[in-house]
Ligand SMILES: [Zn+2]
Ligand SMILES: [Zn+2]
């Protein structure tokens with residue numbers, strides 16, 4: 114079959130009429146009936162496949178050269194969101210129209226394609242329309258400009274403001290500007306914005322471009338809004354729970370806004386639109402995870418402050434508790450809090466009682482946060498290590514335990530513990546409250562230990578052993594009992610009872626005897642005062658005594674002091690009287706302990722002072738002879754020269770003694786020209802406490818060292834027989850030998866410290882983890 | 890300058906006047922108390938035997954109760970309380 118040239122020309126122009134794209138235009142008046150004829154011509158010529166492919170090629174070219182560039186030309190960087198909003202709107206509108214203009218041609222192309230019968234996919238799709246849409250998307254995305262997100266962001270920002278405002282109208286008040294569109298209220302643009310917003314989303318949805326074009330921008334934008342909303346709502350306020358508010362906000366504002374985007378303006382997707390339902394659901398899951406995550410992170414950053422404000426901040430702690438279950442931030446929390454504690458607490462600028470207070474609130478807050486105790490254990494490890502290395506930790510714990518009045522957290526805790534043990538004690542391990550340990554729990558620690566530990570034991574454990582802690586308490590008590598004449602023994606006994614509940618009878622039994630010594634002393638002292646000989650001596654001054662049961666008191670520092678003769682005479686008489694009172698018993702005096710009430714007359718002034726026996730003795734010697742060299746003082750007082758030099762400063766600071774030349778001291782007496790400065794008004798007639806606050810007891814460390822010496826002969830014996838041993842083996846063997854006497858239990862750590870001092874003093878050699886005796 | 894002592898409060902520790910430091914029965918220091926007691930001194934006194942050995946009273950009484958013969962655990966002489 115052959116065609117005339119003219120016919121072919123007519124056919125071609127008809128085909129061009131049906132598919133104007135072949136001439137790079139879109140518009141055509143070609144109706145359905147007209148195309149019917151043209152279709153038959155094409156089929157008649159058998160060129161349907163060729164024409165189809167040619168048309169597709171031209172469409173592709175047209176999209177590439179006209180539609181996509183014109184669309185993207187509107188995606189520029191703009192300053193004002195309002196402008197960006199308009200640009201995006203018109204870009205989408207124009208694109209939508211441009212695509213719509215293809216519809217007639219696409220209809221015809223569909224018919225043509227159906228006649229091809231080659232079932233060739235059109236741009237990977239089964240039919241022309243889908244293939245075309247695919248092509249539009251692909252062409253657009255292949256030309257994506259760099260800053261395309263700017264106006265999209267503007268668009269959603271402007272519309273979100275309107276929505277956020279809708280659910281947050283209470284503070285509108287008398288504002289003249291609408292906080293939705295930021296126009297003046299009289300000129301409010303919100304309605305328009307909402308309309309455009311819905312139309313635009315609908316068009317994007319139809320073009321199947323919504324997700325591709327705006328997905329990332331929307332996600333970023335919403336996440337940003339969530340973060341700023343959390344900051345605005347929650348930052349620094351810990352006394353309210355925020356989780357509920359945040360969830361509601363996410364539901365009402367964010368999700369309903371998103372739903373409207375996905376559903377072209379309606380507030381709910383139609384129930385059979387499974388795709389949209391799913392997309393929204395997924396988005397919501399993603400966002401609520403993000404919400405919890407951001408909120409938790411904020412709280413983790415603030416956790417140190419939250420803890421310091423606990424229990425006022427309990428609502429915030431409750432929130433974190435909920436959030437930790439929904440996020441994976443446990444280890445972040447531990448790490449951050451640990452470093453916050455380290456930088457804000459554990460340095461020389463913070464004093465020990467403050468560290469202890471913070472530690473106590475940390476324990477309380479973290480207990481509440483994580484009843485399993487695992488977080489607490491992990492986070493506070495550095496605090497415990499740090500406290501262990503501070504000299505005054507035990508002392509601070511003990512004094513805050515026995516401190517009276519408000520503010521002493523620990524004293525309260527002690528009383529609380531006593532109250533709890535009065536009640537039923539078996540309730541804390543109730544089965545129905547039991548939960549398994551979290552996965553990050555240290556499996557070597559028994560979980561019931563972790564839970565049952567109360568605050569005081571945690572503090573006591575800081576220092577290693579209960580024994581050491583109790584010893585320190587004993588030393589403090591001893592100092593207090595000896596320092597104060599009018600000690601409130603009743604109060605001390607009350608505290609002792611509380612401590613006994615806490616630490617057990619046997620540990621504190623010694624302290625009980627100490628307190629009894631003090632009250633017994635008062636009674637015996639009163640009896641002795643009635644002794645005839647004492648009565649005569651008392652005409653000059655009264656002598657009293659505190660009589661102690663040496664075995665029950667902590668060891669005293671050994672200090673020598675030779676008392677003046679008249680004092681010794683008093684003490685001898687006192688001893689004799691005591692011996693008469695208590696058959697077969699006698700007294701050993703500790704001359705440097707006690708206190709002395711003296712009156713010093715100088716010129717026309719009188720000083721009433723309570724001083725240590727040392728200070729009293731020294732000033733009495735200066736009364737006898739106004740000039741002393743340090744060696745002469747050493748001769749009569751039997752006190753080492755270094756101690757004399759240190760202690761004479763008391764009288765120097767009082768202005769009564771001055772160092773004339775090196776180691777040569779003279780009394781500053783009012784009688785000769787140089788007036789003592791004590792004559793000034795404020796010291797006159799004053800009652801002055803001796804400011805010697807130093808403990809008279811051997812320090813806990815010295816004491817413990819002394820106790821461990823008991824082991825030394827065992828250790829030497831072992832090493833002589835067995836040559837060399839590792840630490841834990843020595844520890845095991847000592848345990849077999851150790852008696853039940855208090856203080857002879859010894860932890861591995863203590864033993865290591867003890868052995869280390871022996872290594873330092875060359876009494877032991879440590880080689881490859883084995884202790885040996887040095888070769889002689 | 891004139892120094893007048895108004896009162897002097899001294900500190901002393903008490904101890905038993907005995908020819909040993911520890912009780913031969915319980916091995917505890919005399920100035921401490923026997924294992925059955927909590928308070929030393931008046932509440933857990935010492936007693937002397939005619940043989941001049943001395944013990945916590947509670948220790949020797951317990952000892953004598955547990956023995957068929959009333960002998961001092963240190964020197965095996967017949968035990969007699971010495972009321973000195
Ligand atoms: Zn005994
Ligand atoms: Zn007894």
Ligand SMILES: [Zn+2]
Pocket residue numbers: 938940941942961962963964965966
């Ligand atoms: Zn005997």
